[in-house]
Amino acid sequence: MSTKVNFQSVLKWSDDECREYLEKMRWPDGPHCPRCNTNHPYIITRKAETKNKIKSVYKCRNCNRQYTSTVGTIFEDSHIPLSKWFAAIFLMCASKKGISAHQIHRQLDITYKSAWFMCHRIREAMRDKNAFSPLTGTIEADETYIGGKTRGHWTLKERMNDEVQMGLRPKFRHPRMDKEVVFGILERGGRVRTKHIKEMNSATAKQILNENIDLEKSRLITDAHKGYKQIKHYLPHDVIKHEEAYVRGDIHTQGIENYWSLLKRGLYGVFHHVDAKYLSNYLNEFEYRFNRRKISDEERFEALMSQTQGRLHWFCKSVPA
Numbered sequence: 489m490s491t492k493v494n495f496q497s498v499l500k501w502s503d504d505e506c507r508e509y510l511e512k513m514r515w516p517d518g519p520h521c522p523r524c525n526t527n528h529p530y531i532i533t534r535k536a537e538t539k540n541k542i543k544s545v546y547k548c549r550n551c552n553r554q555y556t557s558t559v560g561t562i563f564e565d566s567h568i569p570l571s572k573w574f575a576a577i578f579l580m581c582a583s584k585k586g587i588s589a590h591q592i593h594r595q596l597d598i599t600y601k602s603a604w605f606m607c608h609r610i611r612e613a614m615r616d617k618n619a620f621s622p623l624t625g626t627i628e629a630d631e632t633y634i635g636g637k638t639r640g641h642w643t644l645k646e647r648m649n650d651e652v653q654m655g656l657r658p659k660f661r662h663p664r665m666d667k668e669v670v671f672g673i674l675e676r677g678g679r680v681r682t683k684h685i686k687e688m689n690s691a692t693a694k695q696i697l698n699e700n701i702d703l704e705k706s707r708l709i710t711d712a713h714k715g716y717k718q719i720k721h722y723l724p725h726d727v728i729k730h731e732e733a734y735v736r737g738d739i740h741t742q743g744i745e746n747y748w749s750l751l752k753r754g755l756y757g758v759f760h761h762v763d764a765k766y767l768s769n770y771l772n773e774f775e776y777r778f779n780r781r782k783i784s785d786e787e788r789f790e791a792l793m794s795q796t797q798g799r800l801h802w803f804c805k806s807v808p809a
């Protein structure tokens with residue numbers, strides 16, 4: 489099996505080669521039972537050819553469960569060959585602004601529906617599940633608004649006029665009411681973390697900052713949104729008033745704003761429309777790539793292959809602990 493990993497090579501791997509690679513990435517020190525974590529399982533070699541063509545399975549010495557390397561991962565119960573899965577992961581890790589399920593469907597010759605499910609499972613694997621270290625140093629925080637029908641020429645006023653013409657009593661709406669709010673923090677020159685929130689206010693900001701920032705070793709820079717007013721009581725805080733200037737010395741929020749434009753170019757340009765209930769999945773995907781932007785596409789692929797455990801909850805019949 490060739491050890492060089494790239495889009496072309498993974499497409500040529502046989503199913504056995506893919507399984508061998510997956511095992512190496514998932515269990516660097518040998519197979520472990522997904523249910524009870526016991527190692528050194530029995531190996532059962534299948535004599536007759538089975539429908540899924542898996543030649544051997546593991547059987548746990550402790551709980552007697554039979555398993556393969558895909559059990560409990562995003563690949564579980566999928567009928568798509570692993571080589572196509574690997575190629576899809578490669579494409580998603582390598583495309584800076586993301587890749588649509590339509591393009592994966594065309595490029596890998598699978599149905600659109602399969603491509604869509606694969607993309608969502610891969611996004612799930614891109615979530616940083618393990619405890620991560622808090623952000624430190626100079627940190628920029630900002631919020632952004634995504635989607636919504638008031639974007640573009642159909643303004644709030646026109647909408648209210650429409651309602652009057654329809655004989656309805658016009659309801660007051662905040663211009664951003666039907667947009668989704670995303671809160672983000674960025675460590676200058678380092679990592680980003682974003683979260684889909686219901687509403688931007690000081691309680692939400694405080695909670696996210698507390699969970700993600702090392703308050704002792706950090707300093708925060710934001711715009712003049714009133715949600716940040718209380719921050720100075722627990723974290724050194726500089727404000728850049730955008731009505732006055734966008735940069736004052738090293739006080740600016742251009743790092744996080746650049747990230748927003750990358751995210752929006754992807755969301756609007758590649759995905760066109762993102763359903764609010766999946767927005768946090770897309771945020772995972774962009775965050776995953778951005779936080780690993782200094783490594784190569786191959787290394788990004790390998791990093792993902794080592795965290796494929798855990799399936800989307802809404803696909804699950806049962807998830808081994």
Ligand SMILES: [Zn+2]
Pocket residue numbers: 521522523524525526548549550551552553
């Ligand atoms: Zn077991």
